[in-house]
Amino acid sequence: MSKFNKKKDAALPAVNTASLPDIVFMLLFFFMTVTVMKDSTLKVENVLPNASEIKKLEKKDRVIYIYVGKPTREYEKTYGTESKIQLNDKFADASEVGDYILMERAKKPQELQNVLTTALKVDKEANMGIISDIKQELRKVNALKVNYTTYEGDAFRNLQ
């Protein structure tokens, strides 16, 4: 009998937490590797329109982004309230879009250069004039694949 009674007086052993840092580090490394830091800060207002017939933009390395919208409040004084184009971190003119695309294209690996998509992230209040200018520039440098980036939702909400 004494064999069974022994356990009773022993205190509950503490759970060994020595491997906890390892587990946490593992998680940490996972999130560190999957995190993509935003590479350009937005200087324009960027409320995208809604659309329902959308396709996902896979493979981030094949995308060149162009932002269009009104300058945010801190840049309003210098750049006015008209819609502006933002390329990387700078405001730019429509005529600079072509050079920018060529520059970005040259940075990509050879095998991707022909399959690049240009994602237009345009504020829904922007006018079509500026978009047409961009499209014209894109056609000049033969960057014909575009994606009008939108939120998923009812397209009729854009009209309000």
Add this chain to the structure above:
Amino acid sequence: MPKRGAPPEVNAGSMADIAFLLLIFFLVTTTIETDAGLDRMLPPIEPPDTDVIIKQKNIFQVNINRDGQLLADDELTNIKDLREKAIAFLDNGGAPSGTPDYCSYCKGKRDPASSDSPAKAIISLKNDRETKYGTYITVQNELVGAYNDLRNREAQRLFKRNFTDMEAEYLNPETPDNVREELKEKVKRIQDLFPQKLSEAETSSN
């Protein structure tokens, strides 16, 4: 000289706390988002060598003015009715049976004054420089939606599933190759039934 003991152990008890702190930071800043949007192809800048003559009845003209009003085939149209109109136009199949353009799968009115066949039908979109981008996207969305609706209908008839699903699976890089090969043909077949012919003229300035 007093003899020293072994060097003291560094207390690693707080390591987990530090790691947690970093972990929480990365958890919060991570955004695993994929952008989505409407895919379009722009026309190449050099005009095609041969001038093709397109019959007026095969063109569905959509104009958006600066106030966001819509003129579809010379009629003032509400944007909500645009999809229906576009479908009616694309699915019309006006060519009489026996001619090479005859469309056997069309379910439209077969009005001889409207488009001959989906392969011939062209939607032309024109907008003002002052048109709001939001309006433009809505119109684009409706026109792409019209094509998708028709393609879904045909895909349901032929393969018992939606075209949009098939295309999404085909474009998904995780789909195994043998499935993709199979899907490629099906997707191509549906796309040929209703080829997307959406032309965009340059914007007018007044």
